[in-house]
Amino acid sequence: xxxxxxxxxxxxxxxxxxxxxxxxxxxxxxxxxxxxxxxxxxxxxxxxxxxxxxxxxxxxxxxxxxxxxxxxxxxxxxxxxxxxxxxxxxxxxxxxxxxxxxxxxxxx
Amino acid sequence: xxxxxxxxxxxxxxxxxxxxxxxxxxxxxxxxxxxxxxxxxxxxxxxxxxxxxxxxxxxxxxxxxxxxxxxxxxxxxxxxxxxxxxxxxxxxxxxxxxxxxxxxxxxxxxxxx
Numbered sequence: 001x002x003x004x005x006x007x008x009x010x011x012x013x014x015x016x017x018x019x020x021x022x023x024x025x026x027x028x029x030x031x032x033x034x035x036x037x038x039x040x041x042x043x044x045x046x047x048x049x050x051x052x053x054x055x056x057x058x059x060x061x062x063x064x065x066x067x068x069x070x071x072x073x074x075x076x077x078x079x080x081x082x083x084x085x086x087x088x089x090x091x092x093x094x095x096x097x098x099x100x101x102x103x104x105x106x107x108x
Numbered sequence: 109x110x111x112x113x114x115x116x117x118x119x120x121x122x123x124x125x126x127x128x129x130x131x132x133x134x135x136x137x138x139x140x141x142x143x144x145x146x147x148x149x150x151x152x153x154x155x156x157x158x159x160x161x162x163x164x165x166x167x168x169x170x171x172x173x174x175x176x177x178x179x180x181x182x183x184x185x186x187x188x189x190x191x192x193x194x195x196x197x198x199x200x201x202x203x204x205x206x207x208x209x210x211x212x213x214x215x216x217x218x219x220x221x
Contacts, residue, residue, distance in 0.1 A: 030206075030207075031206050031207055033206065033210065035210075035212075041196065041214070041215045042212065042214055042215065043198060043200075043212040043215075044212070045209045045210045045211070045212070048206075048207070048208065048209060050207075086150070086151065088151070088206075090205075090206040090207075095167070096153045096166070096167075096206065098150045098151040098152070099150065100148075100150045101150060
């Protein structure tokens with residue numbers, strides 16, 4: 001079992017839909033990141049979380065430390081949101097573990 | 109403009125021919141790291157550096173070397189590349205490790221024949 005599991009692996013949505021991507025991890029962590037990888041390959045950091053909830057524009061990220069679970073929500077999705085979304089956790093001791101990514105396609 | 113640059117962006121080489129991929133950041137970040145990305149395996153950390161002259165291994169350091177002689181530069185060295193090092197490589201930097209926003213370079217696509 002991978003230490004970081006993302007679901008779903010693939011997601012197709014219609015423009016305007018509310019989208020949720022989930023990340024579950026099995027170890028104790030000190031921080032969790034959500035990254036976005038564009039179709040051209042570039043990677044952008046969206047959020048860093050150690051507790052609670054963060055919001056940036058149409059994106060919302062939450063984390064539940066007790067349940068070892070984080071979610072990334074996209075409200076009013078748009079075709080430009082089409083990308084791969086990657087969850088990454090920093091374990092205690094500096095080890096980094098990445099999820100396999102969720103491929104999101106938003107159709108107009 | 110704040111950025112992380114990598115060179116080259118694309119490289120095709122042959123087994124055993126030493127190569128260096130450069131990484132440079134202009135944000136005065138202390139933390140820099142290298143990752144490789146492979147289909148089905150995702151991103152994996154190769155090496156990281158907490159500051160000048162301080163480097164440490166990540167998950168997949170075999171076959172790679174790094175150095176951090178200046179704060180802004182963190183080159184990745186493949187002394188004797190092999191085909192299993194064909195991959196997409198990313199450099200990243202941040203103010204202080206993974207408690208801060210990570211800034212990624214554009215990636216270097218390496219093919220070793």
